Structure formats: structure tokens, C-alpha cells
Amino acid sequence: MGEVGHKGYSVAFIDTEIEPKSHKILDVGSVKENGSNFHNASMSEFIQFIKGSRFVCGHNILTPAIQYIGNALVDAGVSPANIIDTLFLSP
Secondary structure, three states: OOOOOOOOOEEEEEEEEEOOOOEEEEEEEEEOOOOOOOEEEEEEHHHHHHHOOOEEOOOOHHHHHHHHHHHHHHHHHOOHHHEEEEHHHHO
């Protein structure tokens, strides 16, 4: 097994801000274990940022955020099986 940060085991932690009425993506924030970060609403830039991340982790990202950023995650090469929602890990 590799350690966190080892090639193939990288993780990007994400958070989204979606406008409730228009469903427009207002912002996506992300940080990787190496300290690099992203803060923007551009999906193409978000895809470039998370490319190479094997896992994506966030709180309450499977519903409803995934319907807005799911295609970006797939385009970046993140397997749907590697999306971790910490909502289900918290009591």
C-alpha cells in the first residue's frame, strides 16, 4: 500500500457553493494534501486542478453537489467509487 500523497493515492478535498434558485455554481473550493488550493467557479479550471487526484472528499457532496460537479469529476478522471462524502462518516 502507498501512503497518502504517494502517486496514485492523492486526495482533493472540495466544497461547493450553489445558488439555490438558479442552481448556478457560484464557487468551488478545493485543497490537496500537498497544500495547493483552488477557489473559482470555472469548471474547466476545476477539472485541471483535480486531475491526478485519485480521491475526492467533501462533506455532503453526494447530494445535491454531485449533480452539478459530477461530470467535472469524471472528466478529471476521478472514479465515482472514489468520491468520499464525510456526511456518512459523521455521527
